[in-house]
Amino acid sequence: MKIEHLISQIHQKKSFLCVGLDTDLEKIPQHLLEDEDPIFAFNKAIIDATHSFCVAYKPNIAFYEAYGLKGWKSLERTMAYLNDKHPEIFTIADAKRGDIGNTSTRYAKAFFETLNFDSITIAPYMGKDSVEPFLAFEDKHTILLALTSNQGAFDFQTKKVNGGELYKEVLKVSKSYTNAERLMYVVGATKATYLKDIREIIPDSFLLVPGVGAQGGSLQEVCAYGMTKNVGLLVNSSRGILYASTGDDFAEAAANEAQKIQIEMEVELGKIHK
Numbered sequence: 001m002k003i004e005h006l007i008s009q010i011h012q013k014k015s016f017l018c019v020g021l022d023t024d025l026e027k028i029p030q031h032l033l034e035d036e037d038p039i040f041a042f043n044k045a046i047i048d049a050t051h052s053f054c055v056a057y058k059p060n061i062a063f064y065e066a067y068g069l070k071g072w073k074s075l076e077r078t079m080a081y082l083n084d085k086h087p088e089i090f091t092i093a094d095a096k097r098g099d100i101g102n103t104s105t106r107y108a109k110a111f112f113e114t115l116n117f118d119s120i121t122i123a124p125y126m127g128k129d130s131v132e133p134f135l136a137f138e139d140k141h142t143i144l145l146a147l148t149s150n151q152g153a154f155d156f157q158t159k160k161v162n163g164g165e166l167y168k169e170v171l172k173v174s175k176s177y178t179n180a181e182r183l184m185y186v187v188g189a190t191k192a193t194y195l196k197d198i199r200e201i202i203p204d205s206f207l208l209v210p211g212v213g214a215q216g217g218s219l220q221e222v223c224a225y226g227m228t229k230n231v232g233l234l235v236n237s238s239r240g241i242l243y244a245s246t247g248d249d250f251a252e253a254a255a256n257e258a259q260k261i262q263i264e265m266e267v268e269l270g271k272i273h274k
Helices: 004-014 030-034 036-050 070-084 101-114 128-135 166-174 189-201 219-226 250-269
Strands: 017-021 057-059 090-097 119-122 143-149 181-185 208-209 233-237
Touching: 004 057, 004 250, 017 036, 017 090, 017 250, 030 036, 030 101, 036 070, 036 250, 057 101, 057 233, 090 101, 101 128, 101 250, 119 128, 128 143, 143 189, 166 181, 166 189, 181 189, 189 208, 189 219, 208 219, 219 250, 233 250
Parallel strands: 017 057, 017 233, 057 090, 090 119, 119 143, 143 181, 181 208, 208 233
Antiparallel strands: none
């Protein structure tokens, strides 16, 4: 998907919400467990209920791998459904892959071609030759982990390297990669005040921002520090939407939560041209 199409969708829907499909069989409504494919049944209901309020979906691959072949089948069915029914939606494989050479190329083919995702999250620790194979795919996007929202982020990401924090070095060096215009970056919402410095390095790149809601991040802070004239943000919410209810009304409850966030986002979008 071209980035211009994503920007157009954001303005049409007045939303930059990404819904994380972290589908956990231990948390979904009990009655769905009777379905032949409960993961897909849950995902389909969530997608049907929330697609009007979001511009992206982000399956966390671990939640599918954990169930082996059945989990992969559920992921395939979810992606086929999204690509068939909602091709305008931006899709993110939250896979956090990171390897070199032909291995990276095979990962890219798996997610970009076989499953037809628009983007994938990548760990940059192994450097240039672990990232560029993903960037070789036209109209696909590679989302580098830059500054994450977890507590352990401070173990490495903010350590000083060459006089600056490591995450800043990642941002600066990645700009020199072949097809770097296809890069996006993960920046946690709980690190919102860091966004001012981040925007000085990558002023126009799209950021995938997890951590709003259950992890305590503030949408208003993220927008104040990180929004660009082309929005430049995809803000993810997973648990707060998926598990808003564990009853028969789970899809309706998910839609209500997604709409609440969309309304807040519409307010923030209105500030761009003021």
